[in-house]
Amino acid sequence: MKIGLIGEGAIGQYVRETLSGLGLAPVVTLVRAARLNEGAAAQKVASVNDLPSDLDLVIDCAGHSALVEHGPAVLQRGFDLVTVSVGALADPDLLDTLERAAQSSGARLVLASGAIGALDCLQSARVGGLDEVTYVGRKPPMGWKGSPAEGKLDLAALTTATEHFSGTARQAALEYPKNANVAAAVAMAGTGFDQTKVRLLADPAVTANIHEIHARGAFGSFSFQIQGNPLPDNPRSSALAAMSVVASVLRERAAISV
Known part of the structure; x- marks a missing residue:
């Protein structure tokens, strides 16, 4: 290859x-x-x-x-x-x-699936019909520096988890382009950009980026959470996102693909 x-x-x-x-x-x-x-x-x-x-x-x-x-x-x-x-x-x-x-x-x-998992489950559930999909992104307050959250919250003064965005995946991707990939991946795998709900929170109680998917449909319901570590060379880049690229390449050349 x-x-x-x-x-x-x-x-x-x-x-x-x-x-x-x-x-x-x-x-x-x-x-x-x-x-x-x-x-x-x-x-x-x-x-x-x-x-x-x-x-x-x-x-x-x-x-x-x-x-x-x-x-x-x-x-x-x-x-x-x-x-x-x-x-x-x-x-x-x-x-x-x-x-x-x-x-x-x-x-x-x-x-590539990027910094999130459970997209295969979402894709399967979509076949039978999904009633609701919500993505929740939670980061330490300083993890939202450089985003619109700075204009909505005093990030340095937060003492409790505070929501700074609630809307659709399309709105989240357009308003928060540097933080859009996970919400967009969930939307593409599930109910689409305009039907997928997104909530973004700044949480002083966490030290890593936390991604959650909550879905309900004909299949039943599920909730998925992952706490992602950054790449050692860049704290703004997800290690799992990089790994997912390599996994995508390996699937492309595999005789048996999961």
Whole structure:
């Protein structure tokens, strides 16, 4: 399997190192033009047009803007694309553009599960009908710095868990783009962006990011919670999100896939 990589951040570095250890080292990395001559001598390009034509798969680890900029062109070239930037798909125009690009070339856009689990259960439950899906995101107050929560709460003074957003997954993804991927992944797996409910809380009693899914439907009901650790190299990047990218690649090449 010949793999191309987009991005050299914390998640991109983890994916490269882990895949290399499995004998699947990416052969080329798509980077900004200003970074073409930085770092090791591994092949780098600044345009989708310069990617080798014999790639089997491209992995996007560079965030929403990279999916917007490069995603359609990657799919139009016929390359399957794995991404964790699920939150970007809250933009219906982008989703439509990516879908049309994939359909025209026969390529696939694969959404890595990211920092959340239980999406397989949601997808199965959707077949029989889901009545309600709620995602709850809970972080330490300072984990919401740089988000709209700063304008709603005095994060440094909180003594109890406080909700700063309640709405749909689409609203959450658009208003909190740096924190959108988990809510968007839940929405894509379940009832969609406009039917999935989202609550976001700043909680001084927790020290890690906590993600919860609560679902009810014809199957019954379930609640799922995960407490995620960050990558050592970047406290803002989820370790499980990086791991989910590698898992997606391994599923793509597995003879038996779970």
